[in-house]
Amino acid sequence: MRMTRALALVAAAALPLVATPAFAADSGGTVTGTVFAPNPVQQLGDQSLTDAKDADYPALAPAYRTVTLTDLDGSGGLSGRYVTVKSETGAPVRVTGGALPAYHRDADQFEQVMGYHWVTKAQHYLQSLGFGSKLRPVNQRRIELRINQYGGDNSFFRENKRDITLGKGGVDDGEDAEVIVHEYGHSVQDGQVPGFGTTLESGAIGEAFSDYLAVTVTSWANGRPTAAPEACVADWDAVSYSPGPVHCLRRLDEDKRYPRDVVGEVHADGEIWSRALWDIRRSLGDTQASTLIVEAQFAFAPDTTFRAAAQATVAAAQRLYGARAAEATRAAFVERGIL
Template identity: 75%
Template sequence: MPPTRSAVLAAGLAGALAAAVAGVAATPATAQAGAYAATATATVFAPNPVQQLGLQDLADAKDADRPEFGPAYTKVTLTDLDGSGTLTGRYVRVKSSTGAAAKAVGGAFPAYHRDVDQFEQVMGYHWVTTAQHYIQSLGFGSTLRPVNQRQIELRINQYGGDNSFFRDDKANISLGKGGVDDGEDAEVIVHEYGHSVQDGQVPGFGTTLESGAIGEAFGDYLAVAVSSWATGVPARTDEACVADWDSVSYTSAPHCLRRLDGTKHYPEDVRGEVHADGEIWSRALWDIRRALGDRKASTLIIEAQFDFAPDTTFKAAAEATVAAARRLYGTSAASAATKAFADRGIL
């Protein structure tokens, strides 16, 4: 069985519920007026080597930095840093127990590669910050109310299995190290940040199977939306495929953790497992995005979540999403959202 990813072990849920980067010019660290105004250069995958290189035969090989990974390393500028030289910023503070903390020298982090733990530390910082920048680009925090503009703790390689999770009781994300280290795939990082987003909007979100499935689906949707926004729609892999690189350890090519464009239908395809059932909800979100475009779709999808209950049902959440579409963009957008959910059997 392939490994799964969970939001958090939420009380009441039986079992385990459990900007742009490419081509950014290198600039020296700066400390402008105000807190969290420092920047520093660093090296990341953008978003992962399978997407970037189109190579489905890449292998983890125990974190070996083989030559084929070379073209996937991308220089970026980390933003919103506190100026301490550590990976501490406005939206995330990185902690690792498996390697020394990454440290910037002279306004730049060393060009870490995947064979050292510091690479995942930099990846975690960059992609959480990028995800928050994406959300703000939609108007949240300016024309719309803020979404998850808090500093979370991101723990690298804290869990030995091939799994990652968000803990709402501590407001932190832990990234596992089984198989491909989860911190090497931006879409895994952003998926987990999606759980943080929903918890920031609705504390304790995801206490039932249906609400938990919505959480997993939104994490998958956000992962794809952010990676495409930051790096461009992938030309060498399928955009609807989530976490192409992380999934090489447990899937056959073409590698996908899950997909956003599946054909599952409610209720006959419900399996009582949040990741599997989430593919019903994520397909509806994907269809809204295809109908309205990324900006409108993501804006109304995120705005609607303010009206979710911690134990929301598919039907109630769909109704809230249609209402947000109508409120923000009018009847035609509401009709597109209604059709997306009706096509899945939810409305």
């Protein structure tokens, strides 16, 4: 079980979506909907925002965006080529024409729209890097995303059922795109290496990559944030548990080194690996860095070590982009004490 925070839960069975077609569409069907892009703290640069018990208060109004949901399958619900949304909270969203109601965060349907949009957007990001065209496909399967009524502040990916569950404690996890994409990152790694993350080090790599993917996808989709730190993960979700003054679930730019800063907890130790990924991105740019980072994961084992995974990543850099990229990648892992 891979979790956003170190809490455990058992997910209840999700309510099924009604399958009556509501509009004529194929796998390329589209409809407009309303989302955060990626979350209010990052969009507005306002660290004083709070959950306020799911209230839709005026300060949040500028954060809503109208987007196009793509790849719908014509079933009438939020089901498409890469994700099917199921909800235990509120009625399932029904597609009735070319536009959904402008749901806001005080409606349970808002999280359903967020989940569908951001999982699909994450898959489009991977495809933009060439996965599925120039490179082998990555996670091009339909997963289930469940909006859970569990009150704990936790979300997770279950590889045995290939689904993501988003919890509702504090700021509902489905309101923050970076939480959604983080969990999708675990699905990505499981799609590349079934059962990935069986040890502390491989589990830490999993948490780190998922944090990295959350930031890179949202920056790719919206442009790099100017009002909040880009390296801060899940700024909006974190207002419920982070003391501030800047709210972050975790950061990609912490100065942690291996083995000095290993504490034996996957989320904390993951900040060693994610800093190396962050430095590769700063050296090579998003496209080359993310491509080689994802490509390297095909060579990982479920129980890979930091060192073995770093060597595979350097090899991917050399294979894809040559000596300069390989050296920059190696230097990032050396700086973290991994190589």
